[in-house]
Amino acid sequence: MNDSVALLQLRGLEKSYAGHSILSGFDLTIFDGEFFTLLGPSGCGKTTILNMIAGMEMPDAGSIVLLGNDISQVPAEKRPINTVFQSYALFPHMTVFDNVAFGLRMQGVEKKQIKPRVLEALEMVQLAHLADRKPAQLSGGQQQRVAIARAVVNQPKVLLLDESLSALDYKLRQQMQLELKRLQRKLGITFIYVTHDQEEALSMSDRILVMHQGKVQQLGTPRQIYENPANLFVARFIGEINQLDGEIVSVDGDHTYDVKVEGLQWTLKAQHNFTAGDKVHVLLRPEDLRVEYIDDFHASQYLVGTVVERNYKGKTLDSLIRLGSGIEVLASEFFNEDDPSFDYRPNQKVALKWVPGWEVVMPAEKSEVAA
């Protein structure tokens, strides 16, 4: 990934349907060769952005700049951008070979160059042996690969993927995630992936843009977004999270605060600036929490609660624990059958601890958006 080259710039994009604004003043810069993901629930505007980049929809205002050229008025068929559609949208009357060759033929590529290029693209997605089949004779995963080959054979500057894996079953989806990532590295083409699946976004992307109701919630690497969510929406949308309410007691120094949570006082680090008396949320990922026997510790230093439920999940053991204030938190621990501490029973009193610094402290949000 070459950070210094801005490949695609969206500037002040506006779009509304029937007077209802979908996007307004939307800016985004995408770098050459990166795997970029637009992540958000349905209706957040991510597909509209994708359609505008592809040229299927025209922005009401603003510009789309590709390598220094404004392409906002260029029709879709003339843009060096290709799309892998959610429904694959393969041509049912053509063979796999003809499907992949279609883009090259439309561009007027010389006939004798078409065959090697198509076969190379099919080779890349391991489908060269099925070149003579019709799409209806292929499995979902194979059709998906044809759709990818059909797009990348044109050597686009940007490849757009619209929820491209959502029609596949879980196992195949995971396999395709790996394949897509590998393909992207090999080709060096910039991928813009649209999805509502946070797991997909985290595992494939170089950078993720989290959106909600047409607004940018957070832009960052998967790690930044998971470990330091910018707001409650991002925190809840990306994985499971426990939310505790607290209040700043005093400022201890640079981004270090004494915070009162669940009737106890903690020294916590935070990215935000707070003053004493501020209401805050303390967020903890289930996998960062450890459940321990209460008599191993001085109860006053740890959160104390009772076990409500235990769910065996195979690789993890999930415990739902009710704290003194009535809030229920989820702790997810890797299963270790030799560890006696896994023998908790419902209604047992336990202590909850976590590695200091793994918590996220953010200002309390009054009007909370449901994730």
Next chain:
Amino acid sequence: MRIFSKLYIALILSLIYLPMFVLVINSFNQSKYGIKWGGFTTSWYTKLFNNDGLIQAALNSLTVSVIAATAATVIGTLAAVALHRYQFKGKALLSSMVFVAMLTPEIVMAIALLIVFISLGITLGFISLVIAHITFCLPFVIVAVYARLKEFDMRMLNAAKDLGASELRIFIEIILPLILPAVISGWLLSFTLSLDDVIVSAFVTGPGYEILPLKVYSMVKVGVSPEVNAISTLLLVVSLTIVIISQLLIRKDKTQ
């Protein structure tokens, strides 16, 4: 119960096909009045092919039907694609008008067309016949092609556009191959509708241009001659062939 249902089916089938069967037999019957079997003959067919007026009317009919069916198919196909693909003002009105045109009593359409031709000063004859036949065939083509278009996931047209295809290339390379069976059956349907139309044709044709159904009709007025049986048998063969062709097309399409 099984016997009863079989009898029932036999009754219905004989109601439909017995008259036709009698007609076909009679076209080979030496006895002129067709009341009793007078021996096998093909003389009525020979007589038929020697009847210049009848042959001319048949050729006229074929000319009108081929031109009208072809024109209706081209216009109807484009109209169906436009109705399916593009958003424009009056689209809903236009698509419901298609059905209105289909359900309009033929006599109403015949009078309406006659008024149009007279007020535009179009001489009644070949031209007026062709225009009239295109008009009543058009809705059938539109409906057939439109139904076919609705079967496909037309997001593939966006994919074609995305891959650099112009509207014309999309039509030629994607839409046309997919709807071809419907286009062909639309043509065949138009051809048969046009070939045996009596009511509209009777109103809009002129004395100088005689077509087969009208000629047959005028012949029958003086009694059903064995020649009429012969020409009807030939027409039956033509329409059966067309039905078989369109059924084969549909079946081939389904197995694909």
